[in-house]
Every structure is written in C-alpha cells, then in structure tokens.
Amino acid sequence: MLHKLNEDGWHYGGLPGLQWEAENARKAEGGIARQVVEELYNDVRFEEFYHACINCGNCTSKCPPFRLVDFEPRIVVQKVMHAKDEPELLYQMMDQYIWACFQCYSCWEVCPAHNNPGGLVAILKEIAVRHGLNSAKKALEPYSKILYKVMTTGTQITPDMHITIALFKDWGPHKAELAKNIRAERAGVPVETMAGVMDKSWKVDEGTMKELMFIEKEAGVFDSVEKTLKDVTDMVRDTAKEAGVE
Amino acid sequence: MIEGNAVQLGKDEEIQLSKEDTKLFERLASERKAKLAMGTTEDYLKMLDKMRELEKKGEIIIHHVEEEYKPVGVRTLSGREKKIPTVELWQHKSCGQCGHIPGYISALYWIMAELGIPFVDDTNQTSCTAWNYYGSGASNSVALSAVFLRNMHVAWEKNAYPLIHCGTSYGDYKECRYLVVMNEDIRRRVRSILNKIGRDIVIPEELVHYSEWLHVMRQRIAERKKLDLSDVKAAVHPACHTYKLMAEDYTYDENILGGTRPAPTSSIILALGAKLVDYSTWYDCCGFGFRHILTEREIARSFAYFRKIRPVVKETGADVLVTHDTGCVTTLDKSQIVALAHGYKETIPVISDSQLSALAMGAHPFKVCQLQWHLADWKPFLEKMGIDWQKAQGEYKEYLEMIKKGGKPSFIRSPERTLSPRSEGMHDIKIAG
Numbered sequence: 001m002l003h004k005l006n007e008d009g010w011h012y013g014g015l016p017g018l019q020w021e022a023e024n025a026r027k028a029e030g031g032i033a034r035q036v037v038e039e040l041y042n043d044v045r046f047e048e049f050y051h052a053c054i055n056c057g058n059c060t061s062k063c064p065p066f067r068l069v070d071f072e073p074r075i076v077v078q079k080v081m082h083a084k085d086e087p088e089l090l091y092q093m094m095d096q097y098i099w100a101c102f103q104c105y106s107c108w109e110v111c112p113a114h115n116n117p118g119g120l121v122a123i124l125k126e127i128a129v130r131h132g133l134n135s136a137k138k139a140l141e142p143y144s145k146i147l148y149k150v151m152t153t154g155t156q157i158t159p160d161m162h163i164t165i166a167l168f169k170d171w172g173p174h175k176a177e178l179a180k181n182i183r184a185e186r187a188g189v190p191v192e193t194m195a196g197v198m199d200k201s202w203k204v205d206e207g208t209m210k211e212l213m214f215i216e217k218e219a220g221v222f223d224s225v226e227k228t229l230k231d232v233t234d235m236v237r238d239t240a241k242e243a244g245v246e
Numbered sequence: 247m248i249e250g251n252a253v254q255l256g257k258d259e260e261i262q263l264s265k266e267d268t269k270l271f272e273r274l275a276s277e278r279k280a281k282l283a284m285g286t287t288e289d290y291l292k293m294l295d296k297m298r299e300l301e302k303k304g305e306i307i308i309h310h311v312e313e314e315y316k317p318v319g320v321r322t323l324s325g326r327e328k329k330i331p332t333v334e335l336w337q338h339k340s341c342g343q344c345g346h347i348p349g350y351i352s353a354l355y356w357i358m359a360e361l362g363i364p365f366v367d368d369t370n371q372t373s374c375t376a377w378n379y380y381g382s383g384a385s386n387s388v389a390l391s392a393v394f395l396r397n398m399h400v401a402w403e404k405n406a407y408p409l410i411h412c413g414t415s416y417g418d419y420k421e422c423r424y425l426v427v428m429n430e431d432i433r434r435r436v437r438s439i440l441n442k443i444g445r446d447i448v449i450p451e452e453l454v455h456y457s458e459w460l461h462v463m464r465q466r467i468a469e470r471k472k473l474d475l476s477d478v479k480a481a482v483h484p485a486c487h488t489y490k491l492m493a494e495d496y497t498y499d500e501n502i503l504g505g506t507r508p509a510p511t512s513s514i515i516l517a518l519g520a521k522l523v524d525y526s527t528w529y530d531c532c533g534f535g536f537r538h539i540l541t542e543r544e545i546a547r548s549f550a551y552f553r554k555i556r557p558v559v560k561e562t563g564a565d566v567l568v569t570h571d572t573g574c575v576t577t578l579d580k581s582q583i584v585a586l587a588h589g590y591k592e593t594i595p596v597i598s599d600s601q602l603s604a605l606a607m608g609a610h611p612f613k614v615c616q617l618q619w620h621l622a623d624w625k626p627f628l629e630k631m632g633i634d635w636q637k638a639q640g641e642y643k644e645y646l647e648m649i650k651k652g653g654k655p656s657f658i659r660s661p662e663r664t665l666s667p668r669s670e671g672m673h674d675i676k677i678a679g
Contacts, residue, residue, distance in 0.1 A: 044387060044429050064531045064549055100545075102538065103380040104486040104531035105417070109493050125383025140382050142541040147384060150341075154372025154393075157345030170543060172583035174621040181646065188649040189348045190613060191355060192657045193339075193367050201344035203369045211396055211443045212372050218439045219389035228384075 033091035037083045049119040053077040059107035071100035073107040073117030095135040132227025152239045154212045155201035159186045213240040287324045290494045306447040318462040324494035330462045335365045336401035340412030341373040342572035349616025353604035355658040364663040366406040376418035381536035391422040402448040405665045413571035416455040417491030457510035457570035464517035472608035475520040481564040485571030486531045511599045523562035534573035547581035559592035565627045567596045595624040612642035
C-alpha cells in the first residue's frame, strides 16, 4: 500500500511525507482506515468539497494555523485525493493533524479548483468522533462541559464561566474584576432575555430545549458522540429523559 | 490591476477601457472571485432557482422578504441583488455575544428602538450549534440543518424576518440551506424530524446577517449621530464566516472600497464620518479557531496578537478595531493582555459595528454598550469620540449599586409591531423514546 514512498519518505509526486509519518501510517489498523475513507467519500458534501488538487498551495498561503503549527490544507487535500490508494496516510492525519484547522475557510475562498479543505476537515472530525478515535477523545475531553451545555440548552458560552478566574485566566486582571461583580453585571444587562441569566447565553424555553434534544437524538448525534465521550452522552441522555425525549 | 480606466495587464502592458467596460471588467473579476465557494456562482444561483421550484411543488415554504419588511436591495459578490429586510426582525441571537459581550446585542436593540424598528427577541431560540460542530465535530449535517430550520420555522410563525447576529450561524445556515435544497436525502431526513415536532421546512428567501442590516441603515443611523467622529481612525476586521463561507451571498458595494472587499462595517464607519484605515493583514482570520479559543488558547492569542493587533496598530495607528462577529471581538480583544504582560506595547480597543454606531448615536457606553466586558483600554478611544467616560463610569457604578439592591434595569423594548404572529405556542413532540 505504501510502496510509493521512497527511502527518504517522499511519496506521490513530491509531496513531502516524513519517515515517522510513514512508519505511523503502517501501524494503522487497515480496516478502520479503509472505512474512514469510504465514509468520507460517501458523505453528501464530499462532491461539493473536493474536486481536484493541482498542488498550487494557495490554500496554505492563506491558512492561519500554517503560520504557527504543523498544518497545511494542501496536505489535507492531497491525502484526501490519494486516500483510496493510501488510506493509512489519511487515517494517520486524523490523529492531531486535522485538529489544528481553524475552520476559517480562507482556503475555500482562494482555491482555484473550488476545493474546500476546511470542509473536508470538518467531515473528518465528524468521522473521528463517530468512531471514537483517540484523537477525538483527546480533542473533546476539555470540551466536556461545553458539549453538555450546547447539547442540552442550545447555547454554550455563558456568564457563569466568569464566576471564577480559572477559566480564561489569561484574560488577566480584567477577568478577576469582572468575576467580582458578575451577577450584578449580568442582572444589569438591559435586555430582558439576557438579564440575570447565568447558566445559558439567554433564557431558553423548556420546550425549545426539548425540541433540540429530540433533533439531536433523531439525527444520531447522541449515538455518534457516545463513542468518544460516554460520560457526557450519558448525562445528556439523562437530561433528555427527564425532559421526556429519551 | 485597475487604475482609473486603465487595466494593467503586465509590466509594460496596459489597455484603456471605457467607463462601462471598466465596470464590466470589475464585475467579471468579482464574479471570477465568486467562483470559489460551494460549487460555483452558477451553482449557487441554481440553488436559488431550485428553492423556488420546490416551493411551487409545495415541498417547502419560502419565507419571502415581502414589502411589509420594507426591504432594501444590495449587491452580493455573485452579482445578484439581495433583499435586506429592515423592519419586523426576528433576532437570531449569538451564544458567544450574549454570553461574553452582551453590549453587542444591547447596542443593536437600542439602535432599533431609537429608529422605531419593531423586532422580536424570542426565548424560543437555540444557537445554530455550529461553533461546537466546527470545533469538535460533534454533530452532523442532518442535525445542523434541522436546528437551522427549527429556528427559521419559529421566526416564520412569529411573522418576523430572521436577522442573524453571528457570523458562524450565518455561514452555517447558508451551507445548511444549500444542502437541504440540493440534496433530496437530507431534505427527507430533516423533514421527517421536523414533522415529529410539529414543524415543517420553512426556508428564508434571504439569509441576512445583522451587519448587512446596519449597512443598509447607515444613512438613517448617521442622521441620528450625536458625536463627531472625524478624528477617529477605525480599522475593520471582516469576519471569515460572513464572507468566506459561501462567499457568493455577502454584500459588496462598488462605492465601498471599490467593491473589492465586503461592504458592511466599512460602510457604517464611512457613513459616521470616521476615518477608515487599511492594514496589510486585513484578510487574515482573528485566530478564534473554534476549538482553539477554548482549549488551545496560546495558538489563538498568538495569531490574534501578531497577525492582527500589532499590524493594525503599527501600520495605521487606529483608535479602534471594528468587527462584526462574536468570536472576532472576543479573540481580538482578550488576546492582548498576555502580549502586553510580555512587554509588547501595541494595544487597541475592539468593538462591534453595532456598538460603534450606538456610541455615535449617544448610547451610554456602559449601561447600553456594556464596554466594561471589554478588556483592551477603551478610554483613549472614548475620549477621541468626546465621551466623558469618567462621568459615565460614575453613573454606571450607581446603576450597579441599584441592581445589587434588587433594582431592575430599564429594558430596551421593541416598538409596537405592525405584523401579527401566524401562530403561537410550543409544538408537542409527537414521537418520543
């Protein structure tokens, strides 16, 4: 499968592939790797998001994370393009590499072939979560509370994040200042749907949350997240059950 | 490169075009740029045709921008005219704005109340849930589309036109609309879910971001201006998800920056009489990154500071950085403190275009615009606008004491509506378990 790699770790037409990457790819479980490729190619968005790549690098030139970390949308599209022949390389990329994407879609706007690398990454992340891959577990774990909140209330950024300085402590003294009076500050917001609401972004009707959880359940979101974050999904299911959804 | 009516083709090659031909050339260049998103401009326009076809077949309901919404036309990147409703608006709130930067919304509501624009601020609304999706992959096309259409159905029931506050919701909804219209399987699956909660597929004829509303209302806002902004230098950060995600559908105006960049926000700054300044990294994102702003913050703040804040301050000496999205305000504002702690000097206040407009119209900087939630030093900027921030701060302290003693704020309310809701009340979930 990886016969195209030469001794220096270069593969398919000059795209640099490091030796360790090739080694890691060889360790990948072939069955899952092929399944991931199949799911990617069968996603309804795939035809819209991938056309052909001429390796021009426009996407990378506009990519924000490329400036700071090891991530290139060009590499993503190249590996997607060759995924049927070399599924292990695509699969290996799902560990850490794709999680660096900012999802800003600068790459999509500048691609002369109309590819949408950010969109491809979004699909790959979704597949990683659905399969409960370790990369997804690592990425989602710090997210647990937010994930629970958004899945049950439909809002995720809430003023109670400012009760302590533990979250967002790099906001400096401003954060501590805000934390001191946060309840009064929030109660004083002159918008009725927001004033005093600490645990949601705004006041959300019970029935609205019920409809949301029903949508997620029916659309398979509970099932897909379960493999990655079982504890969170259990809590979400309990909340849904209490609301009369599960 | 176009200069006057001359088009530079190469180093020593240039052709002169008539004014009409120049416009045509610019239009072609613009359309060429537009052929860079979900399919092509042609595909995008086909999607709009398909939407009308599905309406004729009775498969979907289109929430049209009828005359009762008093629409104003704008040109989008695709070249087509888009109708922006100006009254009777259903406020599609943003989770990030409402949670972290409440002045963003209160300023917008305050402007509408001042201008006598009726609106609906609904508690029967969820966020688009797409911040979570882009960050974590924990959702899917069917769920995102159903969440989108549930919110749109509520707006339709209330007989108010959805105005989307968040750039990500706006971009995500454009993607979802494309998928629902163009993909029969997604449409079938989404309809099945919606039917079970007593709803159906209602798709807005136009998806409208609030910055587009401010753009078309800019003259009316400028007429109500109380402060002189002629000494204020303002830079703009256009939000990626407004103009890069389904790029065809955002507002461009040949009178604003030559029609080569998104018109909203720059246009309101110009209308208010401030100086619009430019910088080399205008195209770069803010560094938000969805996942990164929450769990990989060193990457988000490094990008925000070194690719945006420093270039803006060093290249332009701007007094304020104005943007039109949730994540951008948060990231650009909050990412400055660590760099300052490390000895870097550049800093600039970051606010939304709604806050800038409200301040110019005389809104209270703390009670209405809620600047106390913003980190970067806004004092020099307020002074440039001629606002006595110390007096305002004193007033706000008294206000906060009143609140602490159990007092209630004077809520910003919608002027009386002229349209009646189509129906009210929650829908029973028919199938559960």
